[in-house]
Every structure is written in C-alpha cells, then in structure tokens.
Amino acid sequence: MLQLSDITLRVAGRPLLERAAARVGAGERVGLVGPNGAGKTTLLRLIAGEFGPDEGEVAVPARWRIGRVRQEAPSGPEPLIDLVLAADLERSRLLAEATESVDAHRLAEIHERLNDIGAAAAPARAARILAGLGFPPERQSGPASELSGGWRMRVALAGLLFAQPDLLLLDEPTNHLDLEATLWLEDYLRGYPGTLLIVSHDRSLLNGVAQRILHLEAKKLVSYNGNYDTFERSRSERQARQSALRERQLTERKHIQSFIDRFRYKASKARQAQSRIKALARMEPIAALVEDHHTRFSFPPVDALSPPLLALDRVAVGYQPGQPVLRGLTLRLDPDDRIALLGANGNGKSTFLKLLAGRLRAEAGQTTRHPRLKVGYFAQDQAEELDLEATPLQHLERALPGALVGRHRSHLARFGIDVQKASTLVGKLSGGEKARLLFALVTLEEPQILLLDEPTNHLDIDARQALVQALADFAGAVILVSHDPHLVQLVADRLWLVAEQTVTPYDGDLGDYRALVLSAGRGQLAGERAPRPVVDRRAERKAQSSATRAEEGKLRRAAEGAEQRLAKLTAAKEILERRLADPALYQGPKAELRQLQQKLAEIDGAVSTAEEQWLAAQSALEAMAGGK
Secondary structure, eight states: EEEEEEEEETTTEEEEEEEEEEEEOOOOOEEEOOOSSSSSSHHHHHHHTTSSOOOEEEEOOOOOOOEOOSSSSSSSSHHHHHHTTTOOOOHHHHHHHHHHHOOOHHHHHHHHHHHHGGGGGGGHHHHHHHHTTTHHHHTTTTTTGSOHHHHHHHHHHHHHHHHHOEEEEETTTTOOHHHHHHHHHHHHHHSSEEEEEOSSOOOOHHHHSSEEEEEEEEEEEEEESSSSHHHHHHHHHHHHHHHHHHHHHHHHHHHHHHHHHHTTTTTHHHHHHHHHHHHHHOOOOOOOOOOOOOOOOOOOOOOOOOOOSSEEEEEEEEEEEEEEEEEEEEEOOOOTTTTEEEEESSHHHHHHHHHHHTTSSOSEEEEOTTTTTOOEEOOOGGGGGGGGGHHHHHHHHHSSSSSSSHHHHHHHTTTTHHHHTSOOOGSSSSHHHHHHHHHHHHHTTSSSSSESEEEEEEEEOHHHHHHHHHHHHOSSEEEEEOOOOHHHHHHEEEEEEETEEEEOOOOSSSHHHHHHHHHSHHIIIISSSSOOOOOOHHHHHHHHHHHHHHHHHHHHHHHHHHHHHHHHHHHHHHHHHHHHHOOGGGGGGGGHHHHHHHHHHHHHHHHHHHHHHHHHHHHHHHHHHHHH
8 A cells, every 4th residue: 555654745945744644555546635735746746756755754565656647748750559558668668578589488478478468458458548538540640749738648648547557646637638538537547447546626537536535734634535525525524523622622721711710829729720720731722723715706797688699590610711610500699598518629619619709700601799798708728818927907907998996906806816916926826816817807898608618727626616606696698618527517507519510409418428428439529420319408498597596596695685684683782792791781770771681682583583594595505506
C-alpha cells in the first residue's frame, strides 16, 4: 500500500502539510480534494518521487510502477498509435531485445513474458483507448505534431492509461476532454485494475469512480469512505457535531471559570476552586471551525422579451465561402430554454455558438433576432484576451464606459470579486478568478441569452455549484457546451446533437447519451452515426421545466422572507431582553413589566413560526436539488 507518515511539506517557506498521514491500499480508487492552492498537485508530485518531504516518509511498495501524465505532451512525427504503444516500456524493451537476441533460451523467456503481459493484444487495446479519448482510426495513424496542445495532452493520457501503472496519479484528467471523452474516461477508470489517486473538480467523475475521498484541509489529510456526495454529507455532519461539542465545552468552561472567579479566594471553597482550575487546564480546547469560502455567482436581472428570441431557418455557416461547417439549421430559442450541446470536439459546437452570438454570419438561410435581444458569450479562449496589466474594474470600465464606478463594483461582487480583487492586476489573479471576471464581462449588459462554451475549466467544485444555482435563477435562455456531466444534468432540460454537419434535437437524456457513447465507437459519434429519430417533446419539457423553476423560485423567496423576518425578530428580541435586564424596570409600574413580558412571549412565538417556515422551505429546496 501507499503510506504517508507524518508528512510535513513546505513550499517557499509556506507549510502545505503538517504531520499529515494517509494510507491508500492496493486496488483502491481514491479522490483527493481540497480548496484551490491547498497543495493537491504538489502532493501528487511528492508521491511520484519528484522531491522528498521536509519531514516524515512516503512509502510506496518497491515493485509498484507509478504513472503521471507528463508535463510535455508528445509532438513528434511518430503516429499516435506508436506513441501510445511506446508508453509500455517493458513491452517496447522486450520487443527490441527479441530482434537482437540470438540465445534461444533467452528468446523463449522473452516470448513467454510478452505472452504474460498480453503484448499481442496491445495494438488493439491502444486503439480502443485512443478511440475512447476521441481519436477515430484514421487519425490514430497521423503524427502528433499536427495536433493542438489539448489534443496532444489526450495522447499523453492515452499512453499513461495504456501503460497501466500500479499507482496511477491523475491531476484534473478531464481538463482537455470533451463530454464524450469524459464519459468514456469515467467508465474506464471505474474498472481500472491498479491503484488510483485522482485530483478533480468534476463531481460526476469523483462520484462515479472514487471509493474513498481524502480531503486536504488545515494542512492535514482526512479520510472519508464513499464517493464525493457521501463525503460532503459526512463532512457536514462531522462539522455539525464538532460545532455542538465546542458550544457545549465553551458553556462548561464559562461555568467553571465563574465558580473559580467567585470562590478561589474564599478559604471554605479554596480546595474546590483549585480542583476546578486543574480541570480547566486539562480540558483540551475544541478548535473553532474554519469557515469555508463559498464562491458567489449571481446573474443580473434581464428585460423580458417575447418569444422567439432567435430563430434559424435552413441556415448554413462556416469560415470560408462555399465550405459550410454546419448546414440546414432550423431551430429556435425561447426565453426559458435550457439547452446543452452534445457531439465530439470538431463537430461544430463552438461554430454554432459563434453563429448565435453574431460573431459569424450565416452563408445561407434566414436568421431572425428579437430587435432588443442582447447575447452574452463565454468562450473557452477569452481568458487569453484579458489585459494582464489592467484590473477587473478597468476591464469593466472599458467595456461599458460612462457607468458609475459603484455599478461596476457591485457587478463584480455578483461573481465573488471583492473590492480588493477588483483593484488587483489580472495577471495576479488565479484561473478561477479570471473565469469569474469573464462572467462579469459577458453579463455586463444584462443579456437575455447566455452562450457558455466550457465555462467550468478553471472553477473548483464549490464555484461550479454556485454557477449551477445562478443559472437556475437566471431568467433568460442558456445554451451550454461542457465536459462536466454534473453541470449538464443540473442545468439543461433539452439536448441538441451536433453531428453530420447539422444540429438536431436529441430525444433522450444524458443517461441515454452516456450509453450511446460507451456502446458506439468514437468515430461513429464524430459523424458516421445518424441521429436518433426525434419525437417532439418540446412543449412538454418546457412546461415541466418552467413549472419546476417557478416552484423553486417560490420556495427560495419563502426561505429568504422567513430569514429576513427572523433577523428583524431577533433584533427586536435583543432590545426587549436588554430592557427586561434593567433592574430599574422592576422598581416601576408592574403594568409596563407585564406588557414587555407579553411582547417577548409574542416575539418568541413569531420566531418559532418563522424558523418552521424557513426549515420547511429549505427542506423542500434540498429535496428538489436531490431529485435533479
């Protein structure tokens, strides 16, 4: 097993781990989670043996092979299939030795070992892995040098999976994948024969693969059995218990201290006071919980427009005249649409979004837009266009000059960018903070349509959940491209398939599409397979979706109203209690005292009612979220 014993690790003098310990047994699949900057990637590098700890020991069985995706992706002229096959170093070495060996006995040993490791079936296995990650057969024989950086990282991942190390270390493996490859990878890792330690912000991947979660918090590693959802529940329960124990201890300490203060100098009570002083000294303080940082997302309100917001009639679009990427597009968008685009990378999903955003003009057909329509477009590569020497506030001022600074600051605050971050140079912001700045920019003019192309690439799990909630509250239409199945499931109520140079409604849910991805070859998904016949359930799904969002909004307003009443009632109760604590009150007229006591009882009753209303609304909201 992998064993970390009392590990202390410092980076640039800052402690990331302090006497942390953990064990990972052979064959276990473990998710490693924690806030950004906590040191998850550094811990993987430590386990891989790239450097040693400042204190403690990392023990890995000597026979275990450890695998991590290389930082430099392959880019040479060799065919992709050859690069993947070469990742199995033992097979490559044995094959090379077999061509050179003249010793019959040694040659027999080599062939016996090649047979043991399944060398004959290796090319077929390598081809299946490449296909699963999005490379159809005709591309597997092409050179890596013709691929973009993201596709070359897929080749590196394919090589690592093919080599099947005993300990597989994966750091955000879905970052360069599309939804189809992510679904395939989740299924593949679920049956991985070795030991797996995975860092990911993809909740669906952690739920589908991990048997246990290691949480890096407060420079320690805390183990939770089960997948990510189980971890969240268990941790929440543990925090609630710790908070209750701390409150109980504080009350007990206060009671003991009160006795000590009253009687420590009285001869008759001195012995009891000294006993309590020793008891207080022996009492180990229960640490206060560190408040988790929760990312805020809140899209601005939008002006309601009559449907359709946008309609396409036999539209064709492309980048060069006469060479359309997509054609025959006959679709419409209404204000309450929530649509996710399916289809392998390269099929035209981003092209379709650029058409809707107005960044590409239609070559043929008719496009009808509402005259007051505004569109917000979040693109994968927009972060590269940010001015690293400007602040978020300056970016908003350039995008919407003439607006009051206060408006820009409050708009940034909707996405968790506070006053300090608003005045920080973009070059010094984290990837997640840059992503939130992009959200602020694309929603600055309060668009009625949000086009989101891989919006979660730099967001952690907390930020992704905040985005889901913000999109649920958004009053406009949403078109989403994402490799995150969890986001797609919670946001979209309709699916469109981009394949065979067109876009068509997909009759089925994400579970159906997952089954299609796992049963069909990736080459087929790239366009060789005809879309499934479509039964038009648009009205039914829209009605159901609208009703769900309306009910959710009603419950949310009820919870917020109850919370506001509680705050007012609590403030009024504190004022009354201060008046009732005044000794002078009891020397005056009894009628005033009775009146105040009666009013306090009424407030207590109102507080109980408001608490029950809040709990009922929150429980209903949680039940709705759990059923999505």
